[in-house]
Amino acid sequence: MNRKDKGTSGSSRTKMKMSTKGGSGTTGARSIKERPKTSSRANSRANTHSPKKVKKSGGMLSYVIVTLITFGAIVSDITGPFQGWLRPKKSIEAPKEEPKEEVKKAPVKKEKPKPVKEEIKKEEVKPKEVFQATINDNLTAEEVEEADEEKLKNARYEEIYTELKAKVKKPPLNKRVQIRMKDGRKLYCYVTKVGTSSLDLEKIEPYNGKMSVSASKLSDQSKEMFFGDQFAKIKARKIVAAEERQGYFKKDPATESGFFDPTIEETPERLVHAVKEVGDWLNFQARRGSGSAVVRLGAKKKDSARILYVYLGRPFFSQSVKEKTQWLEAVRQFWVLRCKSNSLATEENAHVCLVLDGRNLIVGGTKEEDSKKIWLKKTRR
Numbered sequence: 001m002n003r004k005d006k007g008t009s010g011s012s013r014t015k016m017k018m019s020t021k022g023g024s025g026t027t028g029a030r031s032i033k034e035r036p037k038t039s040s041r042a043n044s045r046a047n048t049h050s051p052k053k054v055k056k057s058g059g060m061l062s063y064v065i066v067t068l069i070t071f072g073a074i075v076s077d078i079t080g081p082f083q084g085w086l087r088p089k090k091s092i093e094a095p096k097e098e099p100k101e102e103v104k105k106a107p108v109k110k111e112k113p114k115p116v117k118e119e120i121k122k123e124e125v126k127p128k129e130v131f132q133a134t135i136n137d138n139l140t141a142e143e144v145e146e147a148d149e150e151k152l153k154n155a156r157y158e159e160i161y162t163e164l165k166a167k168v169k170k171p172p173l174n175k176r177v178q179i180r181m182k183d184g185r186k187l188y189c190y191v192t193k194v195g196t197s198s199l200d201l202e203k204i205e206p207y208n209g210k211m212s213v214s215a216s217k218l219s220d221q222s223k224e225m226f227f228g229d230q231f232a233k234i235k236a237r238k239i240v241a242a243e244e245r246q247g248y249f250k251k252d253p254a255t256e257s258g259f260f261d262p263t264i265e266e267t268p269e270r271l272v273h274a275v276k277e278v279g280d281w282l283n284f285q286a287r288r289g290s291g292s293a294v295v296r297l298g299a300k301k302k303d304s305a306r307i308l309y310v311y312l313g314r315p316f317f318s319q320s321v322k323e324k325t326q327w328l329e330a331v332r333q334f335w336v337l338r339c340k341s342n343s344l345a346t347e348e349n350a351h352v353c354l355v356l357d358g359r360n361l362i363v364g365g366t367k368e369e370d371s372k373k374i375w376l377k378k379t380r381r
Helices: 002-020 025-034 039-078 090-111 113-130 149-166 220-226 228-245 269-290 314-318 321-341
Strands: 142-144 176-180 186-194 198-204 209-214 294-302 305-312 350-356 361-366 374-377
Touching: 149 228, 176 198, 176 220, 220 228, 269 294, 269 305, 269 321, 305 321, 321 350, 321 361, 321 374
Parallel strands: 142 374, 305 350
Antiparallel strands: 176 186, 186 198, 198 209, 294 305, 350 361, 361 374
């Protein structure tokens, strides 16, 4: 115990000397080394110095790891597949703004073509709108007398009646003749008197009788023999009625040659476009206030000729001859222009035919022998 106390006191003394003396560090180190190591002192040193070393090594390691992670993140942002992932949001929003601007501009681009299309349509119509026929002040159309049905029938009746009347002979009076009846009977007798509608007969065989016979009971042969003039008239009327039923008097002088055919038929496909162009032009003329009596349009081929058929209503005939003539000439010139532009026919082969709609009667047009000349009918039916 005493030794221990001495040892401890000795060590404490050396400590005091080291602390009080302002000597060098070597003397202090030696004194420490020379000190005996006890278990309690070793334990106290381990407890006091080991935690400090652990703290210093852990902090350095975490600092290094954070530095490496930061450096790797910066490098991956600069290069590699994840380039730019640490950049600000401006780079992401920028492409969104560009398409927005394009989307806004897109409807503006779509709206612009609309007026362009309208302008194109106007330009297409302009040639038709601008077209004006070169009509001379002294332009005249040959006026043709209309073939009136009643006039044709009367003319035909007079023709037949004249032919039959020329064959009429004087009735045989007071001579033995054969009278034929409608029922087939035959009478041998003498004709003493011819009335307006009857015959007086005498010496009728075989009984030598007398009688008066109505003209209506006689056969045509007997009527022709004794009532020649009346018979010619009746027969002429019957012939005219039969020809009327056959449609003979509905024929128009302008169609007798067969060149123009006013019957409504389907327009050949090759001529459809040209006919539509004429229709558009006529509609434009009507909108300008000139009016139009056109009911329908059509076209036909006749050998090398291309004929435009214009079907008209009654208002057409209320115009003056000058107005009808100028209108017809304008239609003719425009049809010629359409035939040339569509490679259909030359001016010599481009014809126009005006038809009264509903009755299919030709009332004007170009002449068959000369397409540059036009004609109209004087009157209307």
